[in-house]
Structure formats: C-alpha cells, structure tokens
Amino acid sequence: MITIQYVLAIFVLWVITVFLQFIFKRPGKKHAGYYPPPTPPTLPLIGHLHLLTPVAYKGFHALNNKYGPLLYLRLATYPAVLVSSAPLATEIFKALDVNFTSRIKSPFEDSLLFGSSTSFFNAPYGDYWKFMKKICTKELLGTSQMKKLKNVRREEVVRFLSKMLEIGQKNEAANVSAEVLTLANNSTCRMIMSARCSGEDNQAEKCRGLVSESFDLAANLALFNVFGPLKRIGTWYLRKKIADVPKRYDELFENVLVEHEEKAKREGPHMENKDLMDILLEVYHDKNAEIRITRKQMKTFFLDLFTGGTNTTSDAILWILAELVNHPAAFKKLREEIDSAVGTERLVDEEDIPNLPYFQACVKEAMRLNPPVPLFDRICGENCKLGGYDIPKGITMIMNAYSIMRDPNIWENPNDFIPERFLTEQDNAKGQNLQVYVPFGGGRRMCPGTNMTSSLINCSVTAMVQCFDWNVLGGDGPDGSKVNMDSKSGVVKTMAKPFMAIPALHRNLFSA
Numbered sequence: 001m002i003t004i005q006y007v008l009a010i011f012v013l014w015v016i017t018v019f020l021q022f023i024f025k026r027p028g029k030k031h032a033g034y035y036p037p038p039t040p041p042t043l044p045l046i047g048h049l050h051l052l053t054p055v056a057y058k059g060f061h062a063l064n065n066k067y068g069p070l071l072y073l074r075l076a077t078y079p080a081v082l083v084s085s086a087p088l089a090t091e092i093f094k095a096l097d098v099n100f101t102s103r104i105k106s107p108f109e110d111s112l113l114f115g116s117s118t119s120f121f122n123a124p125y126g127d128y129w130k131f132m133k134k135i136c137t138k139e140l141l142g143t144s145q146m147k148k149l150k151n152v153r154r155e156e157v158v159r160f161l162s163k164m165l166e167i168g169q170k171n172e173a174a175n176v177s178a179e180v181l182t183l184a185n186n187s188t189c190r191m192i193m194s195a196r197c198s199g200e201d202n203q204a205e206k207c208r209g210l211v212s213e214s215f216d217l218a219a220n221l222a223l224f225n226v227f228g229p230l231k232r233i234g235t236w237y238l239r240k241k242i243a244d245v246p247k248r249y250d251e252l253f254e255n256v257l258v259e260h261e262e263k264a265k266r267e268g269p270h271m272e273n274k275d276l277m278d279i280l281l282e283v284y285h286d287k288n289a290e291i292r293i294t295r296k297q298m299k300t301f302f303l304d305l306f307t308g309g310t311n312t313t314s315d316a317i318l319w320i321l322a323e324l325v326n327h328p329a330a331f332k333k334l335r336e337e338i339d340s341a342v343g344t345e346r347l348v349d350e351e352d353i354p355n356l357p358y359f360q361a362c363v364k365e366a367m368r369l370n371p372p373v374p375l376f377d378r379i380c381g382e383n384c385k386l387g388g389y390d391i392p393k394g395i396t397m398i399m400n401a402y403s404i405m406r407d408p409n410i411w412e413n414p415n416d417f418i419p420e421r422f423l424t425e426q427d428n429a430k431g432q433n434l435q436v437y438v439p440f441g442g443g444r445r446m447c448p449g450t451n452m453t454s455s456l457i458n459c460s461v462t463a464m465v466q467c468f469d470w471n472v473l474g475g476d477g478p479d480g481s482k483v484n485m486d487s488k489s490g491v492v493k494t495m496a497k498p499f500m501a502i503p504a505l506h507r508n509l510f511s512a
C-alpha cells in the first residue's frame with residue numbers, strides 16, 4: 001500500500017514539474033522584425049484547445065471566419081499554423097512546396113510496425129519516399145494498372161447492385177453506408193491483393209478490422225502526443241494494443257505475401273492478372289532496384305494504401321450520391337445525360353466518362369463541399385514567409401481543405417451544390433491561376449490514389465443513378481426524404497448517421 005502511495009506521489013510530482021516547466025519556459029528569442037501570424041486569445045496550459053470543436057474542420061473553419069485565413073495556434077504543448085484560404089494554399093503548393101514536403105512524425109515509435117521509418121505516408125521527404133512515390137504513380141496506382149483492374153471493379157459494382165435489388169424487391173431499407181463501405185473495401189482488397197470479404201478465410205474483412213483498429217490506435221496516440229509529457233502515459237495505457245495490433249497485422253500480411261510469392265513461383269515471369277502486391281513483390285525481389293525495400297516497409301505500405309484508400313473512397317461515393325438524392329433536379333439531369341450519351345441498354349463504361357461532363361461536374365462539386373479528408377498536415381522544413389508572415393522551421397502546418405474549397409472570395413455561393421459552376425469557363429480562380437480545388441491535397445505530397453478512387457467512383461455512382469431511385473428513410477426535411485448531411489465528430493468527413501434508403505429499381509442493366 002505504502003509503495004503504491006509512494007509511486008502515485010512521485011507521479012503527481014512529476015506531472016506538476018513538467019507542467020510548471022512548461023508554463024515558465026521562456027519562448028525562444030525571435031529576430032527583430034519577426035512577424036508571426038495572428039493568433040486567437042489563448043488560455044494558460046491548454047492554449048487554444050478550448051476553441052476546438054468535435055467536428056474538427058468545422059471548428060477551424062469558424063476560427064478562420066472570425067480571425068483570418070492564417071492563424072498561429074497552440075494546442076496544449078503543440079504549436080501549429082492553420083491555413084484556410086485558396087491564395088495561401090496556392091502559395092504553399094507552388095512557391096513554397098519545397099519547404100513543406102514532410103509530414104508530422106508518426107505517433108508510433110520506430111520500433112513498431114507502423115513506425116515513422118517504415119511508413120510511406122509519414123516518410124520524410126527523401127530517397128525512400130521518392131522511390132515509392134514513383135512506383136505508385138508509374139506502376140501501382142497509375143492509369144494503365146487501373147485499366148487492367150477494370151473488371152474487378154465492375155464485378156464488385158454488379159454485386160452491390162444485385163444486393164440493392166434484393167433488398168428493394170422486399171421493400172426493405174438498405175443501409176447504403178454499410179453496403180458502399182463493403183463495395184469500397186472489397187474493390188480495394190481485390191485490387192491490392194486479390195482478396196475479398198467472402199470465403200472461409202475472409203482476408204478482406206480481417207484486413208478491414210485491423211486497419212480500423214490501427215487507425216483508432218494511431219488517433220489515440222496522436223491525441224496523447226498533443227499533451228507532450230502525457231505521451232508516455234498514453235503509450236503505457238495503450239501498451240497491450242500497441243503490442244497486439246501490429247503483431248496481428250504482421251501475421252496476416254506475412255501469410256498473404258507468402259501466398260503471392262508461391263503463386264509467382266508457380267506462374268513464372270509472364271503471370272497474368274497481377275494485383276498491386278504482385279507488382280510490389282517484383283520490386284522487392286529485384287536485386288538491381290534503385291532502393292531495396294524491406295518486408296516491413298512493404299507491409300506498412302499496404303497499410304497506408306488501405307487506411308488511405310478504403311473509407312475515403314466510400315465516404316466520397318456516399319457524399320456524391322447524397323448530394324444527388326438531395327438535389328432531384330441534378331439527379332434527373334445526370335440520368336438524362338447518361339441516357340443520351342450511353343443509351344438505356346447497358347451500364348456506363350469507364351471509357352464513357354469523358355462524354356459525361358455533367359457527371360464529372362457533379363462529382364467535383366460534391367467533393368468540393370464534402371472532402372473526405374478535410375484536414376491534412378505538413379511540417380515546415382525551413383523558416384519562410386507565408387502571406388507575409390514568418391513561419392518558423394519545424395512547425396506543423398494544418399491545411400483545411402474544407403475552408404479552402406468554400407473560400408467566398410473564390411466560389412460564388414460557396415455552400416451551395418451547383419455542379420454547373422464546373423461547366424463554365426468564367427471560373428474566377430482560373431484567371432488568378434490559383435490552386436483552389438484540393439480534396440486530394442497538392443504539391444509533391446498530393447494523394448497518389450486519385451486514379452484508383454476516381455475509377456471506382458465513376459463506375460459505381462453512374463450505375464447507382466442509372467439503375468435505382470433512392471427513397472430515403474428517416475432523413476431530414478418535413479417527410480424525412482433528404483439525406484442527413486451532418487458529419488461525425490473527428491478529423492475526417494464521414495456521415496454522422498447511416499444513409500438509409502429503399503432502392504427502387506429504375507432499370508435493370510446488371511443481371512441477365
């Protein structure tokens with residue numbers, strides 16, 4: 001008993017000491033004429049934490065509306081710069097990109113599977129990142145590889161449509177959110193490693209569960225990180241998960257890698273229907289590769305692809321469909337465009353997309369209003385000036401894509417769904433040569449998954465519009481027929497409530 005009290009007393013003393021050190025720490029000397037960005041009023045210890053809201057990007061958006069587009073914030077012990085306007089985003093992605101090429105360090109220690117030395121997402125700007133980015137854009141996620149995987153996507157979309165038909169015929173409500181997530185998960189798993197949520201082993205479902213656990217673990221560790229000294233307590237508190245999740249992930253992926261290696265041996269160098277894992281394994285075994293990647297790096301890279309690609313794509317599809325359902329005139333116009341360009345006998349093919357400008361405009365507009373990743377981060381690599389203010393080396397920069405794409409100086413009626421704005425050439429931003437459309441980020445660290453996402457969005461959303469009317473249940477509006485557009489709390493833009501609807505068959509273009 002005495003020992004416990006003693007340990008507790010030592011612990012409390014330690015916490016107090018660290019906080020006192022923090023309060024009385026003198027800020028580093030800045031040179032004369034140092035001109036930092038404006039900052040909202042702070043509170044002792046917590047800094048600006050009290051200004052954050054559960055839906056993080058909305059809280060930041062409100063701060064920017066009140067105090068300006070470039071702000072210095074202190075989130076407890078964590079200093080950051082918040083960027084929220086299109087001209088500032090343009091300055092960063094064009095003139096200053098070289099200064100903002102790395103992200104914040106992974107909250108996982110290097111010794112863990114997801115540590116910052118093995119992750120591609122968090123990799124510092126250097127040889128490994130450059131090598132993998134080249135492989136991503138040229139081979140793994142490039143247009144030609146995505147074209148080869150077209151049938152995989154089509155099969156998964158048809159599976160989704162058939163399920164909707166079955167539910168609709170019973171006049172039951174489909175949980176569209178859950179079904180779209182399964183569609184995105186199955187398609188991603190099949191494209192990456194030829195696995196789907198079926199069969200005895202159900203690797204895709206295991207993978208989805210592990211990815212989501214890893215994501216939660218990373219988010220919890222990141223939260224403890226903000227409180228500086230509390231990071232160690234967080235690591236201790238989460239120690240079981242920290243040991244367990246990476247181990248299970250490692251085992252699952254080792255099995256899948258071994259299966260792929262055995263298949264490569266059996267089928268030889270002319271193997272057909274390669275998935276992304278087959279391609280990366282060739283790089284891994286290539287003795288002459290520019291960089292020899294490790295097995296650990298390869299596994300973490302797949303985790304990056306799953307975390308980066310599954311929920312984001314399913315959120316994007318859901319927000320696009322929701323905007324269309326909530327704007328029946330746009331839905332009707334889109335269906336008419338498809339009928340006239342493609343006919344009424346077959347599903348839209350991915351090759352038809354260039355002939356569907358209104359569809360492309362609807363997708364862009366829905367993603368502008370509902371970016372699935374509204375916030376992303378970079379680290380400032382060198383002291384520099386942004387918007388005329390001094391930005392110190394090492395500070396975290398948070399970009400709010402949600403605010404940037406609702407900048408009222410760029411977009412007329414920024415909060416309204418108006419796909420037509422993307423059909424006109426009088427886009428004021430184009431005249432100013434501004435980078436204003438950033439759902440996938442920008443500059444060197446821009447998302448490499450745009451081809452993969454767009455190809456699934458294209459074949460799924462067009463099919464949903466061609467084949468069904470979506471009768472929303474329990475939604476907003478006097479008769480509950482509008483999809484509720486609220487977002488869950490957190491840092492990503494996910495629907496707060498599941499999108500429930502009875503799918504009423506309009507035209508069956510998918511079953512014989």
Ligand code: HEM
Nearest residue numbers: 305308309312313316373376440441442445446447449453
């Ligand atoms: C709607 C779908 C998606 C959205 C909205 C999205 C959004 C983003 C954003 C905002 C970033 C940060 C960019 C920056 O810092 O400038 C990012 C990075 C990344 N995304 Fe995506 N993404 C999507 C789909 C995907 C897919 C399908 C994959 C791969 C399968 C993927 C893999 C990645 C990776 C690996 C990075 C890190 C890139 C780097 O640091 O160089 N994403 N994504």
